[in-house]
Amino acid sequence: MTIAGALVRSTVDSRAQADASPREVVIKNLRKEYRAGQPVLRDVSVTIAGKGMTAIIGPSGTGKSTLIRCINRLVDPTSGQILFMGRDLATLKGADLRAARRMIGMVFQEYNLVERLSVIENLLCGRLGYMRWWKVFLRRFSEADVACAFELLDAVGLGDMATRRADARSGGQRQRVGICRAIMQNPDLILADEPTSSLDPKTSVEIMELLETLAAERGIPVVVNIHNVELAKRFAERVIGMSKGAIVFDGPPSALEDRHLIEIYGGKDWLEA
Numbered sequence: 001m002t003i004a005g006a007l008v009r010s011t012v013d014s015r016a017q018a019d020a021s022p023r024e025v026v027i028k029n030l031r032k033e034y035r036a037g038q039p040v041l042r043d044v045s046v047t048i049a050g051k052g053m054t055a056i057i058g059p060s061g062t063g064k065s066t067l068i069r070c071i072n073r074l075v076d077p078t079s080g081q082i083l084f085m086g087r088d089l090a091t092l093k094g095a096d097l098r099a100a101r102r103m104i105g106m107v108f109q110e111y112n113l114v115e116r117l118s119v120i121e122n123l124l125c126g127r128l129g130y131m132r133w134w135k136v137f138l139r140r141f142s143e144a145d146v147a148c149a150f151e152l153l154d155a156v157g158l159g160d161m162a163t164r165r166a167d168a169r170s171g172g173q174r175q176r177v178g179i180c181r182a183i184m185q186n187p188d189l190i191l192a193d194e195p196t197s198s199l200d201p202k203t204s205v206e207i208m209e210l211l212e213t214l215a216a217e218r219g220i221p222v223v224v225n226i227h228n229v230e231l232a233k234r235f236a237e238r239v240i241g242m243s244k245g246a247i248v249f250d251g252p253p254s255a256l257e258d259r260h261l262i263e264i265y266g267g268k269d270w271l272e273a
């Protein structure tokens with residue numbers, strides 16, 4: 001068995017024993033105001049299953065990214081609860097918050113790679129939350145972590161680019177690195193914030209396929225915020241539609257009709273184009 005395979009098997013076994021702490025995300029009355037009295041999220045309540053891929057769609061400014069970022073506390077909610085793995089993420093601070101963030105991998109729209117580092121070093125950044133500070137400072141990664149990183153790069157077709165700088169890669173290659181970095185965290189949840197918005201249509205499909213495959217192989221649920229409705233319908237098992245900071249649709253892709261899209265995005269001229 002490969003090192004990556006052993007890591008996956010160990011993770012799946014441990015998760016199977018943790019039935020008391022399901023990986024679903026339960027959001028209750030979540031509210032976010034960047035300015036007092038002007039909510040971006042309006043008391044959102046939703047339960048996201050601890051398996052498969054859930055897509056969040058909606059127009060720009062409707063709160064999709066804010067919702068994603070509240071889950072891992074890149075944005076602090078104004079009020080409400082975010083229950084995950086038996087804890088309320090909205091209340092965590094300090095070491096407890098850092099420990100919770102280790103369980104949540106993040107894939108960013110603009111990749112958020114350390115550009116001057118090599119591709120393999122960017123992947124290994126996914127292990128920093130598990131290391132002592134002096135090992136981080138000296139870049140003392142374990143042999144198992146290094147081997148796992150190389151296996152992941154081989155799996156996504158980037159094995160021959162491991163030692164090259166991240167800023168020399170194409171957008172699609174950099175997003176592959178970003179996805180692999182999230183997988184290296186060995187997370188219980190992956191959040192993806194507009195992972196295809198900077199990519200061409202063909203590469204966008206490839207990235208969604210990669211995200212779906214790598215997460216499914218490891219039993220990791222994915223929540224993806226995405227503008228492209230067709231990609232959401234193609235890859236997600238569930239679609240959540242947001243408008244003006246509230247959820248106005250929640251169901252399988254097959255149930256998403258034009259009338260729902262009109263409610264989500266407003267108007268219908270764009271739909272008929």
